[in-house]
Amino acid sequence: MPDVFADLVGQDEAVTTLRQAAAAAALLLDRVDASEQVEQPPGATAAMTHAWIFTGPPGSGRSVAARAFAAALQCRTGTGCGACAGCHTTLSGTHADVRFVVPEGLSISVTEIRTLVLRAASTPAGGRWQAVVIEDADRLTEAAGNALLKAIEEPPPRTVFLLCTPSTHPDDISVTIRSRCRVVPLRQPPAAAVAAVLTARDGVPAELAGWAAAAAQGHVGRARRLARDAEARKRRDAVLAVPRRLTGVGACFDAASALIEAAEAEAVASVADLDAGERTALETALGAGGTGRGAAGAFRGAAGQLKELEKRQRSRATRAQRDALDRALVDLAGFYRDALTVAMGAPVPAVHTDVAELARTAGQRWTPEATLRRLEAVLACRSAIEANVKPRIAVESMMLALWRG
Known part of the structure; x- marks a missing residue:
C-alpha cells in the first residue's frame, strides 16, 4: 500500500x-x-x-x-x-x-x-x-x-x-x-511525472495521459479531469477557439459573453447537487414536512437560517464561477504562450499540442511584441478578477485587447 x-x-x-x-x-x-x-x-x-x-x-x-x-x-x-x-x-x-x-x-x-x-x-x-x-x-x-x-x-x-x-x-x-x-x-510537476501518475493510478492510456498532462500545464487535478471528462475537453476546445472568433468589436463582446456563460453553467452544474442536499438536510432538521403540533410554526420561524444557507451558497457559486473562468483563462494563456514561442523561435514543446498548428500560424503572423501583449492581456484579466473586478467587464476588456494586439 x-x-x-x-x-x-x-x-x-x-x-x-x-x-x-x-x-x-x-x-x-x-x-x-x-x-x-x-x-x-x-x-x-x-x-x-x-x-x-x-x-x-x-x-x-x-x-x-x-x-x-x-x-x-x-x-x-x-x-x-x-x-x-x-x-x-x-x-x-x-x-x-x-x-x-x-x-x-x-x-x-x-x-x-x-x-x-x-x-x-x-x-x-x-x-x-x-x-x-x-x-x-x-x-x-x-x-x-x-x-x-x-x-x-x-x-x-x-x-x-x-x-x-x-x-x-x-x-x-x-x-x-x-x-x-x-x-x-512546491514546484510545478513535470508533465511526464503527471502523465505517469495518470497511467499508473487512474488507468489512463499513455497517449491520452501525455496530452492531458501537457494541456493542464502540470496541474494534476486538471489533467485528471481532462483525461476522464469529455465535457471538460469540449469546454477547453471552445476556449481555444476564441482567437479565431475575434474578427471585430462585436465578435469580441460575443466571445466574452460566451466565455462568461460557459463558466456560469459549469459553476451551476458543479454545485447544484451539493446545494440541493444542504437545503434538504436543513429543512429536515428544522422540521419541514412535520405533522406534529407546532411543527409548521417552528419551520416558518426558521426563515433566517434558510437565508443564511442561501447566502453561503451564493458565495460558493460565485467562487465556483470564478474558478471555472480562471481555468479557461489559463488555457487561453497557454495558447498565446505557444504562439509566443513560435514568434521567438524558442525550442520548447507546446502546451496545447492539438492546436499547435493554429498557434504556429498565429505566431508567424503576429510580431513577438503583439503576441506578448496578448498574453499579458490574459494574465491581466486573471489578476483583475482576483482583485474583484466584475468578471464580465474584465473579460470584455481582455477580448478587445486580444483583437487589437
Missing part, C-alpha cells in the same frame, strides 16, 4: 523535508512524560515546528502536501505509512484531531477562524497532535489573519498549523504570519 506522500507528484525535496519533520514529531512524542503533556512547543526540534506554509503554483499539490503531512503526524509509526487508522482517517477527512478549512466562498471569516482556533486548543483525542489545515489561506480576511496570528504566536503544546498559499508575498499571506512559519515551496 502506498504511503501518504504517494500523491505528491514531482516534489521529492518537499517530501524529504516533511518525512524528517514527521519523524522528529514522533520522537518528540516518545519523550512525553507520564502526564501526557509536552513541556515545550513542537518547535523545539530542528526538523519540526508548530506552523507551516505550503506554497506553489496552482496544481502543485499544496493541499495534498498539507493533508499528507497531517496524516504523517497522526501515523502510529511516525512515517505516514498509509495503512494505519491515523493515516486513513486523516486522508479521508474524518480524523477527530485534524480540522480542515476549505473556503467555499470568496474569503475566510474571522468567526470561522476563532471557532477553529478554540477547538484546536483542546487536548488531542488520539494522544498525538491537533492539526489545523487551512487551504487557500490567502483568502483570510484581515481580521481572520490577526486571529490566526495570535494562535500561531502562542500555540498550544500539541497543535500544528498548516497553511496553503500561492506564495509568501504580502498579498497572499501577512508578513507577520510568514515570519512565524516554516515554508515548504
Whole structure:
C-alpha cells in the first residue's frame, strides 16, 4: 500500500523535508512524560515546528502536501505509512484531531477562524497532535489573519498549523504570519511525472495521459479531469477557439459573453447537487414536512437560517464561477504562450499540442511584441478578477485587447 506522500507528484525535496519533520514529531512524542503533556512547543526540534506554509503554483499539490503531512503526524509509526487508522482517517477527512478549512466562498471569516482556533486548543483525542489545515489561506480576511496570528504566536503544546498559499508575498499571506512559519515551496510537476501518475493510478492510456498532462500545464487535478471528462475537453476546445472568433468589436463582446456563460453553467452544474442536499438536510432538521403540533410554526420561524444557507451558497457559486473562468483563462494563456514561442523561435514543446498548428500560424503572423501583449492581456484579466473586478467587464476588456494586439 502506498504511503501518504504517494500523491505528491514531482516534489521529492518537499517530501524529504516533511518525512524528517514527521519523524522528529514522533520522537518528540516518545519523550512525553507520564502526564501526557509536552513541556515545550513542537518547535523545539530542528526538523519540526508548530506552523507551516505550503506554497506553489496552482496544481502543485499544496493541499495534498498539507493533508499528507497531517496524516504523517497522526501515523502510529511516525512515517505516514498509509495503512494505519491515523493515516486513513486523516486522508479521508474524518480524523477527530485534524480540522480542515476549505473556503467555499470568496474569503475566510474571522468567526470561522476563532471557532477553529478554540477547538484546536483542546487536548488531542488520539494522544498525538491537533492539526489545523487551512487551504487557500490567502483568502483570510484581515481580521481572520490577526486571529490566526495570535494562535500561531502562542500555540498550544500539541497543535500544528498548516497553511496553503500561492506564495509568501504580502498579498497572499501577512508578513507577520510568514515570519512565524516554516515554508515548504512546491514546484510545478513535470508533465511526464503527471502523465505517469495518470497511467499508473487512474488507468489512463499513455497517449491520452501525455496530452492531458501537457494541456493542464502540470496541474494534476486538471489533467485528471481532462483525461476522464469529455465535457471538460469540449469546454477547453471552445476556449481555444476564441482567437479565431475575434474578427471585430462585436465578435469580441460575443466571445466574452460566451466565455462568461460557459463558466456560469459549469459553476451551476458543479454545485447544484451539493446545494440541493444542504437545503434538504436543513429543512429536515428544522422540521419541514412535520405533522406534529407546532411543527409548521417552528419551520416558518426558521426563515433566517434558510437565508443564511442561501447566502453561503451564493458565495460558493460565485467562487465556483470564478474558478471555472480562471481555468479557461489559463488555457487561453497557454495558447498565446505557444504562439509566443513560435514568434521567438524558442525550442520548447507546446502546451496545447492539438492546436499547435493554429498557434504556429498565429505566431508567424503576429510580431513577438503583439503576441506578448496578448498574453499579458490574459494574465491581466486573471489578476483583475482576483482583485474583484466584475468578471464580465474584465473579460470584455481582455477580448478587445486580444483583437487589437
